[in-house]
Amino acid sequence: MVSLAPMEGLTTVYYRQALARWFGGVDRYFTPFLTPTQDHRFTKRELREILQEHNGGLPTVPQLLTRNAEDFLWAAGELAAMGYQEVNLNLGCPSGTVVAKGKGSGFLGHPAELDAFLEEIFSKAPCALSIKTRIGLKDPEEFPALLAIYRKYPLAELIVHPRVRTDMYKNTPRWDCFGAALENSPFPVCYNGDIYTPDDAARLQAAFPAAERLMLGRGLAGDPALARRLKGGSAASKMELAGFVDQVYESYAEAFGSRRNAMLRMKEVWFYLIRLFLEGDKLSKAIKKARDPLDYESAVRSVFSDLELSPVLRPDW
Numbered sequence: 001m002v003s004l005a006p007m008e009g010l011t012t013v014y015y016r017q018a019l020a021r022w023f024g025g026v027d028r029y030f031t032p033f034l035t036p037t038q039d040h041r042f043t044k045r046e047l048r049e050i051l052q053e054h055n056g057g058l059p060t061v062p063q064l065l066t067r068n069a070e071d072f073l074w075a076a077g078e079l080a081a082m083g084y085q086e087v088n089l090n091l092g093c094p095s096g097t098v099v100a101k102g103k104g105s106g107f108l109g110h111p112a113e114l115d116a117f118l119e120e121i122f123s124k125a126p127c128a129l130s131i132k133t134r135i136g137l138k139d140p141e142e143f144p145a146l147l148a149i150y151r152k153y154p155l156a157e158l159i160v161h162p163r164v165r166t167d168m169y170k171n172t173p174r175w176d177c178f179g180a181a182l183e184n185s186p187f188p189v190c191y192n193g194d195i196y197t198p199d200d201a202a203r204l205q206a207a208f209p210a211a212e213r214l215m216l217g218r219g220l221a222g223d224p225a226l227a228r229r230l231k232g233g234s235a236a237s238k239m240e241l242a243g244f245v246d247q248v249y250e251s252y253a254e255a256f257g258s259r260r261n262a263m264l265r266m267k268e269v270w271f272y273l274i275r276l277f278l279e280g281d282k283l284s285k286a287i288k289k290a291r292d293p294l295d296y297e298s299a300v301r302s303v304f305s306d307l308e309l310s311p312v313l314r315p316d317w
């Protein structure tokens with residue numbers, strides 16, 4: 001089973017729709033985190049992400065980022081009433097402002113409080129709950145104790161991104177920590193981190209034959225056909241990629257009523273996608289620097305007319 005990782009600023013509802021239409025291969029789509037606050041109201045931007053009519057029937061799992069059980073339960077209740085069967089808790093976000101508030105991976109530094117929070121939300125859960133976690137704040141040695149806490153609760157799934165907060169996105173994911181979670185957990189465990197090619201996935205599978213769940217973030221952002229390829233399907237064609245970026249761009253333009261704002265969002269899409277093209281540096285710069293939608297559109301046309309697709313994704317982010 002393959003899931004699309006939540007990526008703030010990238011994997012919005014428009015992106016998810018286009019990914020499903022042009023490439024497929026993804027079984028579940030996680031939303032970037034929503035942050036329920038005390039006023040117990042979703043923002044307009046959050047509603048755009050979660051209203052079922054926008055999600056067009058895609059199997060979607062909304063993600064919440066909070067350390068407040070009451071706010072979590074309010075949001076989970078609303079989401080369950082909208083028809084969502086599962087809600088995911090973010091225990092991975094490494095951003096300084098989030099961690100300073102003890103949220104995301106910052107919550108991992110307060111295990112007793114985390115345990116009490118989980119006790120509260122699981123005892124009153126209006127739907128299935130899953131967790132996406134890093135393996136600690138500073139040290140992978142923190143993970144066994146965290147795992148012991150998670151194992152007290154009936155998680156729908158534990159997604160492990162085996163880095164600590166201080167790794168941010170650097171260093172190598174600790175596969176042994178994923179292995180420890182996979183073994184003897186009473187719930188399904190999903191692997192996440194640095195899977196860029198079918199070979200990477202095959203190596204993981206060879207190391208852990210029992211691993212049945214993968215979550216893909218930057219690998220899928222850089223090669224939108226990666227999930228399809230993992231299931232034996234074909235690589236992305238230029239025609240599909242052009243259709244995909246056009247759909248994402250046009251849906252942003254319509255939603256924002258502004259091609260300029262849509263262009264700004266597309267720069268994030270291209271940050272990952274340009275690596276799928278050979279010798280894309282010059283046009284990557286042109287896209288990055290575009291100030292005007294016409295400049296952006298012209299640079300994108302050149303990508304598709306001038307550049308060849310690379311046989312392998314070359315991530316350098």
Ligand SMILES: Cc1cc2nc3c(=O)[nH]c(=O)nc-3n(C[C@H](O)[C@H](O)[C@H](O)COP(=O)(O)O)c2cc1C
Nearest residue numbers: 005006007008032033090161193194216217218219
């Ligand atoms: C730009 C960006 C935004 C992200 N936003 C989220 C988020 O909203 N929620 C979350 O749980 N993880 C978020 N992540 C982490 C990814 O979901 C994923 O765990 C991480 O990128 C490692 O997986 P990958 O190597 O497949 O990308 C984000 C990562 C990036 C690079």
